[in-house]
Amino acid sequence: MNTFILRWNPAVSSYKMEDHKENCERIKREPVFYNWSVREWQNLNAGDAFVLLQVGTDNDGIAMIGKFITNEYESDSWRKDGTKIHYADIQIFYACDLSEKRSFNAKYFENKFPNIKWHGGHSGEKISEQDSEKLIDRIDSAMKNTYGFESTNFSDFLKNDNRFLPIDPEAKKAELLALLASYNPVVYTDDETFWNCLLDEYKFAIEVSNSSDSRGNSICITFSDYEFTLTFAGWYKYFKMREGSYAEFLELLKSILENKVCVLNAYDNDSEYDTVVTKMLPANQSKVKVSYWAADRSFEAKL
Numbered sequence: 506m507n508t509f510i511l512r513w514n515p516a517v518s519s520y521k522m523e524d525h526k527e528n529c530e531r532i533k534r535e536p537v538f539y540n541w542s543v544r545e546w547q548n549l550n551a552g553d554a555f556v557l558l559q560v561g562t563d564n565d566g567i568a569m570i571g572k573f574i575t576n577e578y579e580s581d582s583w584r585k586d587g588t589k590i591h592y593a594d595i596q597i598f599y600a601c602d603l604s605e606k607r608s609f610n611a612k613y614f615e616n617k618f619p620n621i622k623w624h625g626g627h628s629g630e631k632i633s634e635q636d637s638e639k640l641i642d643r644i645d646s647a648m649k650n651t652y653g654f655e656s657t658n659f660s661d662f663l664k665n666d667n668r669f670l671p672i673d674p675e676a677k678k679a680e681l682l683a684l685l686a687s688y689n690p691v692v693y694t695d696d697e698t699f700w701n702c703l704l705d706e707y708k709f710a711i712e713v714s715n716s717s718d719s720r721g722n723s724i725c726i727t728f729s730d731y732e733f734t735l736t737f738a739g740w741y742k743y744f745k746m747r748e749g750s751y752a753e754f755l756e757l758l759k760s761i762l763e764n765k766v767c768v769l770n771a772y773d774n775d776s777e778y779d780t781v782v783t784k785m786l787p788a789n790q791s792k793v794k795v796s797y798w799a800a801d802r803s804f805e806a807k808l
Contacts, residue, residue: 506663508554508637510621512539513630514561519583521541525568529600531696537597538574543629546577546591551670554663555595558611560625564603566610570644570659571598591629596669598662599648608647616709617643617682630734668749672730681711681726688713688762692785724761737761738768740785757785 515522520539531537541557543549550573557569562592567749575594592723601609611623621637632640645658682690725736733744735754742757742803744750760766 506553506637507548507550508556508632508640509543509545509549509573510554510625510626510628510630511543511569512558512560512630513557515559516561518726524711526602528569528597529602532597532600537600538594538669539591539597540594541628542583543577543593543630544588544591544627545629546593548631549573549577549593550595551789552574552663552667554637554641554708556644558623560623562603564610565624566603566612567601567614567644568603569597569600571596572663572666575671598659613647614640614643658805668747668752670748672746672748673731674733674746677733678709678711678728685711685713713741724758726758728797737785739770740768760781769780 511703513520513525515525528537528539546657547778553573555573556567559565563746572595573593574596577591577593579589580592582590595653605611615623617619618636618640621640622630641660641663645660648658682692685728691712691714693712694708707727707729710725710727712726715722715724722738725734727734727736731746733746733751733754734742735742735757742754744754757766766785766787769786
């Protein structure tokens with residue numbers, strides 16, 4: 506894992522002080538994401554740490570810390586001068602208003618980290634491994650002693666919170682094939698066709714057939730460059746290409762394989778193929794209540 510120093514001058518940046526103050530409050534309630542320009546992008550990978558320095562002000566110091574959740578990508582410059590620059594998306598772990606949180610002021614760090622420019626320089630500077638370890642430890646200490654962070658710290662976040670990191674479809678394919686080996690999974694690629702499992706935008710699909718089901722209900726898993734899908738007996742769900750979404754997907758997949766869930770399908774009276782409702786339910790759900798819009802009628806059906 507690398508650590509990059511990002512720099513922010515509120516007087517010239519498109520990210521304004523009012524934006525930062527809003528993020529300082531939002532991060533207390535929910536995950537916050539942003540993107541930032543990175544000059545030394547060649548060595549950047551999703552999962553690397555960043556420390557954002559506020560510069561050019563009376564309160565220079567560490568204004569934000571977190572991790573990159575994408576690799577670099579090229580886009581129009583925030584300066585709107587017609588040039589292209591490199592960005593990466595970031596997940597903010599902590600943000601503070603340096604006019605109020607003085608313990609992150611540059612004067613408490615610059616003597617111990619003389620190799621880091623604390624009052625200027627470009628955004629996206631990779632620091633040495635030694636400085637990285639020392640700086641993260643110093644930040645952990647400041648957060649614990651000053652802000653009362655007892656249950657979690659920056660180093661824990663960097664190592665353990667992978668919810669928003671991107672997944673590698675090929676690595677997940679190998680993992681899924683190992684998990685499903687006893688079910689004889691079949692892999693379809695983009696030069697093959699398989700009913701609604703594999704469309705043009707999908708890279709590959711994995712089908713698991715149920716030999717004991719005369720209706721032919723199978724499990725289908727599809728991966729594209731930007732999402733993946735789990736389909737079973739008319740029910741389906743889309744997932745983002747993130748580790749957190751993949752963990753949720755695995756729980757659902759295992760629940761289906763272990764018969765812990767079932768799929769309820771409601772059909773139109775005139776055609777059993779026109780599905781009105783498709784819903785996944787816990788397998789121990791004993792009754793389903795159906796209510797009508799225009800009349801006070803309902804019935805309960807045992808599953």
